Amino acid sequence: MAFDCMKFRRVMSRSGLTKRELSTLYGVSRQTLYIWEDSPPGQKTLAERAEKYTDGLVAALDKNLLPFSSNMSPERRAEFLLTMAKRLHTLTAPK
Numbered sequence: 001m002a003f004d005c006m007k008f009r010r011v012m013s014r015s016g017l018t019k020r021e022l023s024t025l026y027g028v029s030r031q032t033l034y035i036w037e038d039s040p041p042g043q044k045t046l047a048e049r050a051e052k053y054t055d056g057l058v059a060a061l062d063k064n065l066l067p068f069s070s071n072m073s074p075e076r077r078a079e080f081l082l083t084m085a086k087r088l089h090t091l092t093a094p095k
Contacts, residue, residue, distance in 0.1 A: 016067020
């Protein structure tokens, strides 16, 4: 299965998460996110875990778990982010 750039770009643009927060969730640097964001469709530069994390974040978007409330405290936001990262890191790679 090829990486779906459109889903990744949807997460980048609609999740309300900063690049730093997304890099925490994906377990990569912010610079890596910029590279992924600029990758042409079909280019196989993303790891399988990026795809499963993107699927998990799209599911969060679809369930209205993202974006976080704009009046959420930074501490609560960080807590939610860590919880979400733990859940994403337990997902299995797509077959």
